[in-house]
Amino acid sequence: MSGSFFGLGGPADDPIARERAAFRASMPGASALDTRLESMALNDGLRDQLDEVHDTFNDETFDADSRVITGGDFDFFQSTTAGQGRMAPQQQQAAGAPRKVMTLAELEAQLIPQRHTPAPAPAPVARAPEVAWPPKLARADPETIAARRAERLQRQAALTKYDNLMSQRDKDFIIRIQVSQLLTDDPAADDFYCHMFQLSRGAVPAAGATQQRDGAGDGAGGDASSAVRALQEALAQRGVQAPVGGEPEQLGAGAQRDQHFGRARRSNTQSSMARMQQQVQRFVNEARRRPKIPHVALEGALGKISVNSARNPKQVIQVQRGHSSSVSHPAHDAKQQSPSAYDLGGVFSGLGDARSPAAERRKTLRAVENVYTAVLRLEQLIREHSRLPSSADHPSVQNWVRAYSEARDWAWAELGAAQPIMNVYPHPLVRFLAFSKGKRVIPRLAHHLSIDQVLALTTTIIANFESLDVCRFGSFGQSAESSISTRQREETELFLHAALPPALSFLSEASVQLVNGLLALFMERNNVAWVARTRPALVFLTVVLGRTAALKQAGALGAGDDPQALYQATELYNHLFGTLQGGLSSVFPPAALSQAGDPLEDAYAWQFLATLALGASVEQQHALVTEVRDKVLEAIQLAKSGRFPADVAAAITANINLFLNTLGLDASQVTM
């Protein structure tokens, strides 16, 4: 606890630092270079400067009264006789007091009066540099040179006095014990977080580490590399090596030394690193030969001794590991009584396969976790893919393909999107999506699914749209008094940002027939007027209508889509419009234009109206304008009212213009 953690700075005047330095010196590869390092480490950079006690240069400021300094003329250069007079008694005290063993200090104490006395009258500027900073290089006195050499030899002798107490075999033994505790069977899995984190943040590989680790660490290389990295960190602490993990500020002193000794030191550490790697390799091979058993039972002894390592630490708490798949809790009323805590959208209060909502919930949770397991496996396989041989008929490639499709099929089965729609209510997929972690895994899984599977997923979502949890509370929250709670809002956001985009991107690339079919399905299975009040439904409709309009334009240009499908699209549109007519003003969220709400909340509603207007005929446009007129006026008034800063008002106007421009109007044309 001396403040010199790395052994830098300060003379080695405590036995601990000395022994530490001694151990370091005795490490294999000690050479003249290390000795120089040592002396440099012990040297505190002040060379032949005065010890603190003898340095009287600033005594006037440090010992002085503040009034003296700020009051009359303060002479910084001690040119007055008063200053000198005060110095003399102090010197005598200082020189007498610390009778240290160091000969150098004694000599310098004698030298001080010689330095100070012949300097009374001349210009203060000339005096100042003579005394203290910057330190002059080697003085020509043969005495001081000899004194310094003697001093250095003494220090060396003191340090090497206890060298070579341990043989190399002893050191290997100890290192083997420590390293063997770090060794793991599967370093890629054990160090997963660290490895992937560094990859994602742009890892800086440690200097001198030659092993490149990829996701599926193989055999001996993998084992050794994790242990070697641990050792590298240990070395880095001692300031011997360049930093790990891209944090150069950690070892400023080490960086300084780098500049001084450059290549020579680097090769020195590299060779010791290489030696350590060989050692670790040997340990790994030995550990491999005998498999590690957590319990050791000797012959004729009573009982077992448990061997603790990092992998199976000493257990502090006893956890009962029963079979967690049993679902027999018929009288689980607690969860039923407070559904709001668990089940925001009322999704779990419907009928299901299992006996109770709680059991149903647990089943769905198990399915979500299985999908996660499968997705992790898929991602791992993708990472391994790069390491496979390129020829297609190599057995490992076939294994890979089989493993990949197995995992994918399992995930698909667990997802439940392919289950027939009529069986249970709510649909298993809907229950799956009721959890936020279910919503989060969808985009990751969709990345691996085939087009058909994505289509099936989209179809199922559309067919059951109104039973989705986000739609259920989205619609409940439309009454005047209540507003959507924070958690519901988060779930909706998550749904729109995670679960829906794969379906939407599929839609935006789909053909006319597909889009028509899906829109028809949507209108058939859901109560459009009711569900149109919810944001997810509006977003979905916006995308569908936008796609239809784009396809119609392409068809008008003669891009080759069959006209019957386009005609059908128009029919569907009319049907949709008819259903929505009369309720269009309820498309807007209730709290949007009130005092407390965010005025830009209704952007999605304006976007929907804009896409709706795209496909509208003239009469439909008239009807549209009539219905939404009040809202438009209100919004324009709000923008002009000056209650909001300029950019917010501009954004409100832009939203309105989205809608008005498709009709050929503009907000500025509206006269109040």
Add this chain to the structure above:
Amino acid sequence: MLFYSFFKTQVGQQVTVELKNDLAIQGVLESVDQFLNIKLRDIHVVDPERYPHMLSIKNCFIRGSVVRYVQLSPSTVDTALLQDAARREAQSTQQMNQAKPNVAQA
């Protein structure tokens, strides 16, 4: 090994370690080992008045078993990745527990 792996990514970050004896130390994480022993540098104690003996200390080594909390900054943590790593860890311990009875008898 999950916590060890996690703390390895925190090396170089400012953390606050609260010990079981209510001493809270703020510093830059220097290193961590398999037992979650922690080395900190450039430390300062959160409540210096109660612990005047810590004024001069710059670096410290904290035994893992005396740590109660480690406070981190959230921007240095990738929670989705952490969830994945936790799932993998759970799977591997499950596999190990299933395999154990066989090994012990062997």
